[in-house]
Amino acid sequence: MLAEARARDAADPLRDYRARFDLPQGVIYLDGNSLGALPKATAGRMAQVIRGEWGEGLIRSWNSADWIGMPQRVGGKIAPLIGAAPDEVIACDSTSVNLFKLIAAALRMQPGRKVVLSEPGNFPTDLYMIAGLEAQGLAERRLVPRERIAGALDGDVALLLLTHVHYKTGAVFDMAALTRAAHEAGALVLWDLSHSAGAIPVDLNGCGADFAVGCGYKYLNGGPGAPAFAYAARRHHEALEQPLTGWMGHAAPFAFSDDYAPAAGVDRLLTGTPPILGLAALEVGIELAAEIGIERLAAKSRALSEFFRTCLDRAGVELDLVSPADPEQRGSQLSFRHPEAYAICQALIARGVIGDFRDPDILRLGFAPAYVSFEDVAQAAQHLAEVLKTGEWQREEFRERAAVT
Template sequence: MKSNFLNLKKNFSIPKGTIYLCGNSLGPPLKSMGSEVKKFVDEEWAKELVKGWNSKGWFEQSKKIGNQIAKIVGADKETIIVGDTLSTQVFQALTCALKLNQNRRYVLTDNGNFPADIYIAEGLLKLLGDKHELKIVKPEDIIEHINDEVAVIMLTEADYRTGRIYDMKNITQLAHSSGALVIWDLAHTAGVLPIKLSETKADFAVGCTYKYLNGGPGSPAFIYIAPNHINKVEPALFGWHGHKNPFEFNLNYLPSSGIEKMKIGSPSIISFASLKHALDIWDNIDMNELRLKSIELSELFISEIDKLSIDLNLVSPRDPYFRGNQVSYSLENGYAFMQALIQENLIGDFRSPNLIRFGFSPIYLDEQDIINAVAIIGKVSRNSLWRKFSNQSRKIVT
């Protein structure tokens, strides 16, 4: 086995006594992250100052880190660029896809897609006038709505509410057979599922790096464009970093070649430093082994919850091969229940109207964590510890 999960766990900084099942929202830092960022400030920024763009290769980091991510998501080199926010990358991908398929009417998505992606689609289509229309259907109805009127199918691989996952290869094949293009949002799967973008012939993909990739709060997003599309597309946002000759400061935009044309402006190099450090551990992780281990952990969690016989309703698929690394339950007082769990040092999160979510990443969790987590859930339920939070005002971020 290539992946030594027990050794990997030792590398993460999680408060003693805390069980962290919230990597689906924000991953924890490596213990060495603070010193690594300090090293960047002291050894690169402070010493090199503006020279660092050349001497330390800052300008090339967008593509170099993109190549690191490419290995994790099964993409070819030079097909991923890193920078900006996920919403920006969704805008870029959808604009490119619509230009390639501009004579078709619909952008097809589902009501399990992350709302931010839908907001971007709504805003873009409004900008484009009445040329295209957004069609939102139930996840189980996506396949029957794929036809020759669909320009782009825009889906999140794992439902942020339930963890249900799509068969990426099958959906992409069906889309292509009808002449549609597909954009995959990998925010909830990059770093936990053995994604194979090249093999599945995905057209576009986007994702964030602060969840299972552990890049840090607000760490930059990424965009993937298939090799057969990259020379045909034009970015929606003409950024100076995406110019063929950015430091000639020509008043006319001339796009760079390849994936680098998707760069926009100056990225946060400090964020790149922390992200690169977080990604380095993936050299020692086999994604298939990680997937099997995560299934073991989530299956153990579900089976132990079942034994409690408490009022938690599983909303995630019971079959582990139809869900990602997230397990969700519904219950009437979900927000209060989650606050009680957090007070007992079990960290998951809540999503309206009544979902509590738990994420499982084997690189910092083991079987004992799962047993201890379920014990806390049982304690909160038996002793009604959630009641003292039942009238509490909701926090801004849950």
């Protein structure tokens, strides 16, 4: 498979982008869906922001380096990756906080309705944020298995909150169909794009979506704890009332008024002072994704994961695939169920193949298209085949659970 992999790498239109990332020697990185790799340009850009803009410019840089405009500028660069207009996206806070703000804002727009509908097994923070608002008496959480979501959209549902690409299985929801069904029932829709943005095409405006959020540190390669993003369709801007009414979301923060008045547009989703260092790193990652283009990223992602499956087949590996077999129906990952998934994952990591484990029994491998090569994929499949055949995962050291998996 190695020869075939090398031929595919040679023919890959994205082959030169791998060199734009700093990847450690001897590592095959299949966890860009949890923490994206480091773009080579990031360190230089950070040095410039730290030494030049912060060290030299000091407070002046809010104006001279346009720090104050960074949430909008960076958000605007995310927009084309998710089918939004630049003035509909802002980079700020964490995905969790953005969920809170937008769920609460959506509930305010839906008098007489309190139900926030989602699926059990959605990413925990999404479910916890609904529960937090429920504890405040503002929401009522309703969880329905994914195949029954459309049928559960009744007149009580204020908001449908779904993760577009499921973090564990990689299964993709039909955004257009579910958004339409929600609207027909009078509900609004909030999409969590954490595992979509920078990996597969998303057309928020084409689908008529209302709101969206997503992480900056996965396929956007913004670095650990990078700022997240929030999207609100332009038609909702005027009515949008989010509860974290900090001064940076004020219409005139530097008027220092005692009374809150929301800024126009998505600017009102801001809360406190933007994290400039984090935004600067995120901007580098986004520029790289935008340069490659989402269609090319998605095509490579599908090709990589399909190639991995072919390699496993040819190596005679039989694993229980929990991701959809059709690459069009999944994000940029393959997840396999195995009772010893944790130990297998650790054994792979010991061989330099970094994937991750999701409780209780999922081995999850992400194929970040910007920097994973076909050779990586062939070698990872070979390692996995060997780990399974030799039973080396049974070693005691591979059973010890780390705090972060």
